[in-house]
Amino acid sequence: MNNDIDMLIEYLPFLVPLIVLQVGLAIFSAIHVIRHPHYRFGNQIMWLLIVVFIQFLGPLAYFTIGRGDRHDH
Amino acid sequence: MNPWIGFLKKEWTESVKSYKLLLVAVIFSILGVLNPFTAKITPALMENFMPEGTVVNIPEPTALDSWLQFYSNVPQMGLVVFILLFSTLMSKELDRGTLVILLTKGLRRSTVVTTKWVIGAAYWTLAFLLAFSITYAYTAWYWDQSILHHLAFAVSCVYLFGLLMFTLTLWGNTVFATGYGGLLAAVLAVIALFIAALFPGTDAWNPIGLLTSSPGLLTGDAPLSDFTGPLLVSIGAIAVLLGATVFHFNKKVL
Numbered sequence: 001m002n003n004d005i006d007m008l009i010e011y012l013p014f015l016v017p018l019i020v021l022q023v024g025l026a027i028f029s030a031i032h033v034i035r036h037p038h039y040r041f042g043n044q045i046m047w048l049l050i051v052v053f054i055q056f057l058g059p060l061a062y063f064t065i066g067r068g069d070r071h072d073h
Numbered sequence: 074m075n076p077w078i079g080f081l082k083k084e085w086t087e088s089v090k091s092y093k094l095l096l097v098a099v100i101f102s103i104l105g106v107l108n109p110f111t112a113k114i115t116p117a118l119m120e121n122f123m124p125e126g127t128v129v130n131i132p133e134p135t136a137l138d139s140w141l142q143f144y145s146n147v148p149q150m151g152l153v154v155f156i157l158l159f160s161t162l163m164s165k166e167l168d169r170g171t172l173v174i175l176l177t178k179g180l181r182r183s184t185v186v187t188t189k190w191v192i193g194a195a196y197w198t199l200a201f202l203l204a205f206s207i208t209y210a211y212t213a214w215y216w217d218q219s220i221l222h223h224l225a226f227a228v229s230c231v232y233l234f235g236l237l238m239f240t241l242t243l244w245g246n247t248v249f250a251t252g253y254g255g256l257l258a259a260v261l262a263v264i265a266l267f268i269a270a271l272f273p274g275t276d277a278w279n280p281i282g283l284l285t286s287s288p289g290l291l292t293g294d295a296p297l298s299d300f301t302g303p304l305l306v307s308i309g310a311i312a313v314l315l316g317a318t319v320f321h322f323n324k325k326v327l
Contacts, residue, residue, distance in 0.1 A: 018110070060100070063091070067092075
């Protein structure tokens, strides 16, 4: 058990930036999904699940193919 | 204002507003951290997954492993994501029809092509430098990098290959004027280059060598002179493709 904690601490310099970037991107995308309820296809629930649970490919898909253009409103 | 600078500013604003800057920065930072992380954690993971009592003899990771991860992650994940993000640079503009007004007001067509290329190239430079400097910092912290040969040159090969792929995508996107045109051109070109690489003698010029053989530069196995051909061919191809894009766009009926 102690060994696991040692290992965790050893990898912390990698894990902290990775987690901050991924969680940050997921939260930013989720807020964007909620505040801009217009999508090229799919609905809000679907995009929320995608951006929150699919790490970094989810937000990428949302911003490239899912997000509605301004003139779609 | 100079129309070229003006259109460049418009391209830049558009890329920021469409979250390209954010996505590129986040994704390439993640890749930068991922390279040394994968190199460092692989032996520990192997030990955990081996059945109890197996004698494991995994060598300690070195700076080379970290950079080999860079060679597999940046072209495979990074470049693919980058090309996806920038594959509709031209077709989106043509779809919207916003260009017609500007062009009839006297905007030169070559301005449209060159500013889009410069923006894409600037993004690729930024993305690449970001991933490179993060991987470099981690690798320098954990390992001894003096065992590596020609690091700057070896990674520049990947950079140049990425630039070639982006130029090819912009060309395909302009010629076929659909979102998939650019992607298709890039994918077909990579497949063709890989097939060509199966034949002996093609490594003297094949740009794919910039990806597949340049890890040998790091270990010192491949001499620098091996890369003269692929480098010249790539730079030439970038210039020809950019010229062809301007040519096609000039002829295009909007």
